[in-house]
Amino acid sequence: MQMTMRWFGPQEDKIPLEYIRQVPGVEGVVGALYDVAPGEVWPVDKIKALVEQVHAAGLTMEVIESVNIHDDIKIGTPDRDRYIENYKQTIRNLAGFGVKVICYNFMPVFDWMKTDMNYVLADGSLTMAFEKHGIDKTLEEVVKEVLDNSNGFALPGWEPERLAKVQELFTRYSGVDDVRLRENLFYFLREIIPVCEEVGVKMAIHPDDPPYSIFGLPRVVKNHADLAMICDAVDSPANGITLCTGSIAEDPDNNVYEILADFTRRKRLHFAHVRNIKLIKDKDFYESAHPSQYGSLDMYRVMQALHDNGFDGYIRPDHGRFIWGEEGRPGYGLYDRALGVTYLLGLWEALEKKTQ
Numbered sequence: 167m168q169m170t171m172r173w174f175g176p177q178e179d180k181i182p183l184e185y186i187r188q189v190p191g192v193e194g195v196v197g198a199l200y201d202v203a204p205g206e207v208w209p210v211d212k213i214k215a216l217v218e219q220v221h222a223a224g225l226t227m228e229v230i231e232s233v234n235i236h237d238d239i240k241i242g243t244p245d246r247d248r249y250i251e252n253y254k255q256t257i258r259n260l261a262g263f264g265v266k267v268i269c270y271n272f273m274p275v276f277d278w279m280k281t282d283m284n285y286v287l288a289d290g291s292l293t294m295a296f297e298k299h300g301i302d303k304t305l306e307e308v309v310k311e312v313l314d315n316s317n318g319f320a321l322p323g324w325e326p327e328r329l330a331k332v333q334e335l336f337t338r339y340s341g342v343d344d345v346r347l348r349e350n351l352f353y354f355l356r357e358i359i360p361v362c363e364e365v366g367v368k369m370a371i372h373p374d375d376p377p378y379s380i381f382g383l384p385r386v387v388k389n390h391a392d393l394a395m396i397c398d399a400v401d402s403p404a405n406g407i408t409l410c411t412g413s414i415a416e417d418p419d420n421n422v423y424e425i426l427a428d429f430t431r432r433k434r435l436h437f438a439h440v441r442n443i444k445l446i447k448d449k450d451f452y453e454s455a456h457p458s459q460y461g462s463l464d465m466y467r468v469m470q471a472l473h474d475n476g477f478d479g480y481i482r483p484d485h486g487r488f489i490w491g492e493e494g495r496p497g498y499g500l501y502d503r504a505l506g507v508t509y510l511l512g513l514w515e516a517l518e519k520k521t522q
């Protein structure tokens with residue numbers, strides 16, 4: 167297992183690599199280029215500069231999150247083949263610099279969705295939340311809530327220029343139901359997985375956040391059955407998943423522990439996002455501190471499901487709260503995520519010693 171933290175690069179992240187290096191147990195960062203539009207090839211010179219900077223700080227960069235998928239691939243337009251060819255080239259370029267895992271998602275229109283970016287917890291810390299009265303707002307109001315409260319940071323998957331035309335984007339997806347979206351995902355996988363096998367890269371799909379339909383959009387990465395169908399669609403170790411405990415647990419019908427155990431056993435779980443959420447009522451939730459006592463997940467069981475089934479991939483804490491006066495990119499402050507790392511590694515050490 168390799169512990170990592172996400173880092174948004176020299177322009178987009180105000181946390182220096184040196185600070186990440188000082189978090190005990192963190193060996194690498196999960197990186198990405200943020201100045202390349204979805205659908206374009208990631209240029210070799212930019213990848214090289216990023217990797218060299220990370221290595222110079224004594225860290226690895228073997229995981230990318232995310233190489234985002236162009237809407238034409240998700241919609242399945244005739245233009246998709248051009249974007250898929252670009253994606254293949256990006257995979258090759260990344261493999262040339264030691265990248266082993268690429269995290270991506272297949273959510274139409276938006277990446278994750280939250281309705282409250284500054285939810286205040288009892289201890290005064292700030293977190294993100296999803297409440298259905300928020301979803302009663304109009305589409306434009308919800309988009310505005312997220313964009314206005316991102317503290318000046320560009321949020322991946324929330325490109326303002328793309329979402330300025332959100333209604334138009336919805337219209338483009340109007341003929342795409344779950345069946346079509348799934349077919350388009352499988353088409354994409356059948357094209358790219360052979361390239362991944364050739365260059366030694368593993369794809370790892372991130373679950374939908376939230377894992378059910380919002381605003382009538384189709385959803386195909388919601389639960390155990392969806393993940394199994396995706397893995398079976400192209401039966402290769404290069405076709406795997408990122409299990410985000412927070413996202414998948416937003417639907418209380420999902421058994422996070424069983425899902426973790428099953429895909430770890432199948433050797434398809436390449437990347438784990440481990441965080442806790444607190445379900446409030448009717449699927450409303452907020453993102454809590456990592457330890458079990460603050461949320462709805464038993465984090466010991468989460469780590470046990472990975473450990474006892476031989477997890478050997480990359481792991482990172484996921485969104486943290488804002489504590490100790492820190493400000494910055496929502497979900498990605500240093501302090502609370504560092505506490506998450508320490509806690510998860512503590513659980514892991516206990517599991518290791520118990521079985522020795």
Ligand code: CS2
Nearest residue numbers: 231232269270271277278372
């Ligand atoms: C992440 C996702 O920051 C987050 O919410 O867990 O946005 C994740 O990076 C993407 O969905 C993966 O493609």
Ligand code: MN
Nearest residue numbers: 410413439484
């Ligand atoms: Mn996640």
